[in-house]
Amino acid sequence: MMAFLFGIFHTWLVLVAAPLITGIVRLTKARLQGRQGASPLQPYRDLWRLLQKESVIAETASWLFRIAPYLVFVAVWLAATIMPTFTTDMILTPAADLIALVALLGTARFFTALAGLDAGTAFGGLGSSREMFVASIGEPAMLMVIFSLSLLTHTTSPANMIAYVLSGHIGIEVSAGLALASMVMVAIAENGRIPIDNPTTHLELTMIHEAMVLEYSGRHLALLEAAAMVRLLLFMTIISSLFFPWGIAFVDAGPGEVLLGLLAWFAKVSVLAMVLGFCESLVAKMRVFQIADFLGGALLLALLATIFLYVSEAV
C-alpha cells in the first residue's frame, strides 16, 4: 500500500520539482554573470504561459507532428518514475530496470528527431541529424556505464543497486569513479547543456535541441520544455541516487526516514543544479565536430570502468 502511495507521490514530485531545478540552474548562471536573474519559479510561469497560448502548426506537418510532444513527454516522465528519489519502496521501481530507462529516453529522442524532420524546415532537419549524431555515441556510453555498474552491484534494477551500495559491500571503487565521470559527460550531452549544446539559444547555427523544436508553439512547446526539464532532473537523480545514495529510505521505513530521504534528495539535486550552473559559466561551447571526441571520451571512460572491474576482482 505504501509502495503504491509513494509511487504516485514520486511520479508527481519529479514533475513538480523539475521546473524549480531548471530555475535554480538559470538563477545560478544569472548571478554568476552579474545579473539579478529571474526567480527560480519563473519556469513554472513560462510553462503556464505556453499552455494558455494557441498552438500553431505548419501546413506541411503530418499527424506525427501533433502527437510527438505527448509521446516524448510521456516517455521521459515514465523514465523518471523508474529512478528512485527519496525511497526505493515504489510500485513502479521493480517493474523496469536501467536498461528500460535508456530505452524510454531513446524513444523520446527518436520522436523528437522525427518531429523535427516532419515540418520540413531546414533547421529541424539539421537539429535532428545532429541529435542522432550525439545519440549514436552518447547512448552506447550510457549503456556501458550501466553495464559496469551492473557488474559491480550484480543487478540492473536501480533499487537493488542502491541497496547494494548502501550495504557497504563495495568500497571506493576505481570503476565507480570512472563510471561517474562518464555518466556526467553523458548527462551533459543528453540534456543539451554547455559545452555540447546551449539550451538558451535560438539564433546560433550550432543549436541542436532547440533546432528540432523550433516549429512548436503553445501547449506542444510547453510539453516539450517540461520533458526537457524532467529529463534534466532525471539525470541529476540518476547521478545523486546511484553514486551518492546516502539518505534514501528503504522498504518499511518510518515517516522520519522518508522525510529525511526527501530532504536529502532535494539537497543533492539542488547542489547538482548549482554546480551545473557554475560549470556552464566556466566553459565555452564546443564546435559540433568536437562532440564526437567528447562523447568518445565518455565511452572510453565507461569501457575503462568495466575493464578495471576485472583487475580489482570486484566481479
Place this chain on the structure above:
Amino acid sequence: MNPAEHLASFGRISYDTAHLIGAVILMMSFGLLYQRRLTAVIRTYSLQAMVLALAAAWQALVQDAPHLYASALIALLFKGIAVPFALNWLVRRLGIHRTVETALGIGPTMIAGVGLVALSIVLVLPVTASSTAMTRENLAIAMSVVLLGLLMMITRRNAVTQVVGFMSLENGLILAAVGAKGMPLVVEISIAFSVLVAMALFGIFFFRIRERFDSLDIAYLETFRGERR
C-alpha cells in the same frame, strides 16, 4: 606498532583511496592525449604531477614511511611547478604554434590508449598471480600511465608534446614506485634530478632544432637522417 599493523589499521579504505588517486592520474594521461592546445597539455601535465604528489603523500601516511613525504614534495615542486613553468617559458620563447599537431587523430589515439590499458592489465594479471588484488590494481594503473606516455611520444609531431609524454611516462614510474613498499628515497631523488637534467637538455635541443629547421616538427629530422617520408 609494526608496519603491517599500521597498514591494517587503515584497512581497505587506504587501498581504495590510493587506487582512486591512481585512476585520476590515469584519466589525466587520457586528458593529455585528448587536449588540442599546447598550454592545456602543459596544464594537464602539471595537474597530473600534483595528483601524483597527493598519491605519494597518501602512501607516506598509510605506509608510515616519512621519506615518501619527500617524494611528494619533489613531485609537487619540480614536476608540478618547475617543469610546467619551464615548458611554458619555452613555448613563449620559441613562439611555437599553440595547437597540437598529431600524427594520428585524437579519436584513434584514445582508442589505442584504451587498448594499451587492456594490454597492461593482461600483462599484469599473470605476473602478479600470487599477490593480492590491491598490488595488481596499482601496478596495472601505473603501467597504463607509462604506456600512455609512450603512446603520446609516438603520436605527437611537436617536440614539446613529446617531452610532456616523456614526463608523464616518468609520472607512471613514480606512481608504481610509491605504491611498492621499500623504495629507497635515493632512487627517487636521482630519478627526479635526471628528469630535471633531461628537461634542461630538451630545452637546449629545442633551440638547436629550431635554429636548424625553423620548426619543432620532428618530421624535419627524419629527412635529415636520410629516411624517406
